[in-house]
Amino acid sequence: MAAAAPLTVAVTGPTGEIGRAFVRALERSRDVGRVKALGRRQIDPASEGWKKTEYLRGDVLDRDAVEQVVEGADVVVHLAFAIMGAPGENGREVNLTGSRNVFGAAVRAGARRLVYTSSVAAYGFHDDNPPLLTEDVHPRGTDAHAYSKAKAAVERLLSEMTVGTHTSTYVFRPCIVAGPDALMFIGSIPYVQLGDKMPAAVWRLLDAVPVLKPVIPDNGISFQLVHHDDVAAALRAATLGRGRPGIYNLAAHGTLTMRDLADDLGWYAIPVPELAVDVAAEMATRLPFIPEDAQWLNALRVPMLMDVSKAERELRWRPRYGVRETLRATIAEARLSQMLR
Structure with a gap:
């Protein structure tokens, strides 16, 4: 039986705290032959050690740039997002219109899989949340929290735009992402x-x-962390088609206060x-x-703890880094960068 052809993977937001770790994971994968990345920062792929990656500087609001990076991709991974719910109309545009551009381009290009990184914030910071959030809990978002509201809205948008298509979807809801790249x-x-x-x-x-x-x-209040390399490992599993399409929580083992x-x-x-x-x-x-x-x-008003057993069962995902180890790695890098004096 002939081996499957290496995948072409399109990635938006490759220079963020998850993006860099994910591209590194794709670069190491024998099943990935080509990576097409779209990001707003000016970077040189060679200086990052990226050999498979073609980098296009652009914005997800630029439909032509999005179409260019998605063309010919077997898998599209959407990471670009205004992390803090950036003030002003542009933040909302990046999160909603930009995501619509990516999802539409992926479907039109006939991508086999579309992978989107959402957040625990999509569940919303509600007093009636269960003590342990599972993927069956509906993502309601919180209207008073721009990032939470946007994450829930983009999940709904993804579902609406891919229903009835041949593109299968994976949605990841990581907790707070930490590690040396997430200062x-x-x-x-x-x-x-x-x-x-x-x-x-x-x-x-x-x-x-x-x-x-x-x-x-x-x-x-207790909270969870997850190392960006562990998030990247889960994204790579979805990119390669491991497990069933669907929604997956991601968090390291243990909690912090x-x-x-x-x-x-x-x-x-x-x-x-x-x-x-x-x-x-x-x-x-x-x-x-x-x-x-x-x-x-608002995030401190109620615990937001997630069950990650589905990712461990379906994707065979095992976080390499515990919550305290992740925290200490982040602090050590921050001190090297003189963020903490």
Whole structure:
């Protein structure tokens, strides 16, 4: 029996924290012969060590560029997204119109598989979420959280645009993606900058005590991390057609709290009442002058823990990195990059 021809894979967003790890995984795969990548940054594939990858600088809002990168692809992997729910119309356009452009081009090109990376945020930050989120839970999003709302909307769009076609779809919902290529985790809301919204009384207390290290507020909510290389491994499995098409949660084994984060940073953690987080999140929802990235405060109001047994069973996916190992690798790289002083 003749061996299958190597795949041609089109990738949008190849220079993000997941994108770089994923392209590296494709470069190592014998089943992939060609990678066509579309990204907004100016990079040289050779300097990245990419030998199979042809890089086109462009934007998913440019339909001609999208059609060019998708043409001839067996598999299309859509990673491009405005991570923080970027303020202004352009962020919404990238997330919704850009995704529509990619999905439409993939279907018209007759791609065998379309792989989309969504997020745990697609479930929405709701008080009535189950203690452990499975893929059967409907992705409702949260209207007050731009990123969450957009992720749920794009999942609906993907379903609508591929129903009745010959293109099978895989949707991945990773938790917070961390690792050396994902340094934005360290400085992002809600994990460190929640301190900007701490009650004034708490800050006055801290001001009265000699504090030599930064402080992270801790309301006791647990969260998950996943290493970008482990996300890339799951994406590669879908690209190669492993398992059944469908939706898959991704998270490393174990959970963390803010206190764990503070311990590994060598910082202090101070308990913050749950009410204080609720009030700050409500402010972020209602006040028009609050920056849009402050909406991440909503993520601290309820636990967002996922069951990943489906990915382990269907895709034979096993995360190589535990949650604490992932956190420490991120911190170590951040310190090398002088993000943490």
